[in-house]
Amino acid sequence: MRIGELSHRVGVSRDAIRLYERRGLIQSQEGDAETNNYRIYPEDAVLTLELIRDAQAAGVTLADLSILIGQLAAVDGDDFDGDAFLAGKISEVEARITQSQRFLETLKTTRQALEDAPKDAS
Amino acid sequence: MRIGELSHRVGVSRDAIRLYERRGLIQSQEGDAETNNYRIYPEDAVLTLELIRDAQAAGVTLADLSILIGQLAAVDGDDFDGDAFLAGKISEVEARITQSQRFLETLKTTRQALEDAPKDAS
DNA sequence: GCAAACCATGGACCAAAGTCAATGGTTCAG
DNA sequence: CTGAACCATTGACTTTGGTCCATGGTTTGC
Structure with missing residues (x-):
């Protein structure tokens, strides 16, 4: 195509x-x-x-x-002897997923907190 | 500090x-x-x-x-009325995690395949 | 008292991943 | 036969997230 x-x-x-x-x-x-x-x-x-x-x-x-x-x-x-490279990338991606999930939790917690405290709650 | x-x-x-x-x-x-x-x-x-x-x-x-x-x-x-922004970011991060996991599977499958086919297998 | 080890600010420079614009060729509709 | 819609190539430009360098001020060890 x-x-x-x-x-x-x-x-x-x-x-x-x-x-x-x-x-x-x-x-x-x-x-x-x-x-x-x-x-x-x-x-x-x-x-x-x-x-x-x-x-x-x-x-x-x-x-x-x-x-x-x-x-x-x-x-x-x-x-192909580049298996070490592949293994390295796998580790990197796993680490990034872990970090992303941690950050995601933070965002969700925040959303929850904002919902629980409706606006104008002074 | x-x-x-x-x-x-x-x-x-x-x-x-x-x-x-x-x-x-x-x-x-x-x-x-x-x-x-x-x-x-x-x-x-x-x-x-x-x-x-x-x-x-x-x-x-x-x-x-x-x-x-x-x-x-x-x-x-x-x-703070920016909750839509927060919700949007949550979706983005979730999507990215999904994509990352998909890619990770590909990498792992490849590693497995390389292991199963030891070098010099012609 | 002087070099080494901190710190600050400002601006230049860099790599990655694209996007955009210029120029030019083809083809199809009306 | 002309404009719209494709395509190619090249090179300039842009954004992000930094790093590096120059210059200059403190303070601590020897």
Whole structure:
């Protein structure tokens, strides 16, 4: 599919998609005379973009993500000795989730407190 | 306490602390002749900095955080009608945790797959 | 009394992740 | 055949969250 459709389906801007591609996170067939010089993205680019979105929510940078995506793809390919990297990221993401949950509790407690003390309670 | 001790106790750089203060996230007594022109930070700045750390892990910006910290502080003070803001942030953080957990699963699955397929399995 | 270790302020600089604008090519509707 | 709607590439610009540097004032150890 072309970039417009991809962008529309995933809800990611064309510019962001192009950025990810330059950073090696997704691939596309380069356009030739046939396709009007328009790049063609494979169906699974949709999944990759969704993965990127989740990863970013988890605080992973694009640079790290490009390494990780390599590992995801290499799952049954080369022997890849980068398992330490993967383990490291898992720890980081777990830590971030813990912190996020702690913060979430604070927010909820606050909301509760605000509700219990209706406005104008002086 | 002075900024050096605070920085050391929480593990946040002095520069970052000063930045947070300029953004209104923490307060300090301005230094006078008495204190050698050194700012004095209250004990609870430690807690605030830890809160900031968690909030950032949860993907909350400093700008939003300064609003939220206002609410936390106002819990039993003014009537504050910004509850919608708080509710919005709660949703955002929940969404981000969900995404992070999804991504974490992907990472763990990958690790497992790499383990199951020991290197050199061609 | 002088270097080392603190502190303050201000401004320059940086990386990450995008967005925006300029320029130029294609195609389709009316 | 013209404008609207796509597409590509390049480079400038923006926001966030810092760090680094320069300059200058205190105070404590030796």
